[in-house]
Amino acid sequence: MEIKTDRAHINVDGKTMGGYLARPADGTPRPGVVVFMEIFGVNSHIRDVTERIAREGYVALAPDFFHRTGPGVEYGYDQQGMTEGIKLYTQLKADELVADARAALSFLKRQNFVKGDKLGAIGFCVGGHITYLTACETEIKAAASFYGGGIAKEQGFGGAPSTVGRTGKIAGRILCLFGDKDASIPMSEVDAIRAALEKNKIRHEVVVYPGAEHGFFCDHRASYNKAAADDAWPKVKKLFAEELGG
Numbered sequence: 001m002e003i004k005t006d007r008a009h010i011n012v013d014g015k016t017m018g019g020y021l022a023r024p025a026d027g028t029p030r031p032g033v034v035v036f037m038e039i040f041g042v043n044s045h046i047r048d049v050t051e052r053i054a055r056e057g058y059v060a061l062a063p064d065f066f067h068r069t070g071p072g073v074e075y076g077y078d079q080q081g082m083t084e085g086i087k088l089y090t091q092l093k094a095d096e097l098v099a100d101a102r103a104a105l106s107f108l109k110r111q112n113f114v115k116g117d118k119l120g121a122i123g124f125c126v127g128g129h130i131t132y133l134t135a136c137e138t139e140i141k142a143a144a145s146f147y148g149g150g151i152a153k154e155q156g157f158g159g160a161p162s163t164v165g166r167t168g169k170i171a172g173r174i175l176c177l178f179g180d181k182d183a184s185i186p187m188s189e190v191d192a193i194r195a196a197l198e199k200n201k202i203r204h205e206v207v208v209y210p211g212a213e214h215g216f217f218c219d220h221r222a223s224y225n226k227a228a229a230d231d232a233w234p235k236v237k238k239l240f241a242e243e244l245g246g
Contacts, residue, residue: 002026003054005047010063012103017067019104020047022054029115031244032108034101034140035062036123036130038218039085040075045220046124053122056237058244059114063104065097065130077221089126093158094133101134118244120172122236124217125149128176129163132193135174136166142243143174144236147182147214152189152196167196173203175239177232179212179225207235 001024008019020042024030033053037046042062053060066073070088075081101121109116120142123131128148133156135143150156152164174197178190190208197204209216209228216225217232 001055001057003051005051005054008061008063008107010103010107012067012100015067017100017103018042018064018072019107020050020062021060022047022051023059023113024054024057027113029113030057030059031118031120031240032059032061032105032111032114032116033119033240033244034104034108034121034134035060036065036121036127036134037062038125038127038215039089040077040081041066041070041073041085043074043076045218049122049124056240058120058240059108059111061104061108063100065092065100067100068096077215077218091158092126094156094160094163095158097130097133097157098137101130101138105138105140115245120144120240120244122146123148125215129157132174132176133157133163133166135172136163136169139171141172142239143170143172144239145174145176146217146232147178147185148176149184149214152192164193164196167193167202168200170197170200170202173239173243174205175235176204176206177217177235178206178208179214179216179228180208180210181212182214184214205235207232 122144128145213223
């Protein structure tokens with residue numbers, strides 16, 4: 001499918017949050033999907049994913065949730081990129097991230113090429129956590145969370161109440177994908193997420209890939225796992241097709 005891409009400028013509490021927008025070129029109204037980046041910014045990998053989602057028939061928007069402390073950063077998958085990304089990650093606050101998510105969704109709703117009642121989200125690493133948080137705090141109908149670290153910690157971003165503790169507020173359907181060799185997300189946390197989803201009777205699927213490490217979906221990383229990535233993508237497409245109608 002032919003797509004168009006552009007930079008987006010999103011209003012959040014009177015300030016501007018940058019973003020990357022990709023959409024089908026025909027202009028027909030489509031469901032919208034917010035793409036939450038890793039700690040490396042809206043870099044080439046996240047732009048690739050955003051375009052990939054657009055080619056599936058969605059309007060995809062990747063907001064820069066580092067806009068308060070490191071607007072426009074793009075880091076590589078090396079030690080320097082990790083170090084700089086973690087510095088910005090530690091400054092994130094849950095209330096601000098929810099405001100960013102709501103602003104991104106509002107931006108999509110205002111576009112005449114978006115079906116404003118058909119909205120979802122996908123995210124990776126810290127973005128996977130933010131996707132889960134967004135599912136708890138907004139009206140999105142579908143969420144795909146890839147290796148979201150910290151979801152089951154006692155405290156959420158910036159010392160806020162835990163994200164897993166908000167699970168009962170999820171109104172849509174959520175897909176959570178993890179690797180069993182992920183050094184940053186112990187299986188005890190995956191079990192806690194699964195238990196919270198089951199307890200609250202949330203429509204969900206939790207998938208754990210044997211042998212997969214953190215970042216298994218990203219083909220720019222040494223931890224890329226083609227088998228896991230190739231299995232995960234059809235699950236994402238199925239989720240969005242069934243819940244968003246794309």
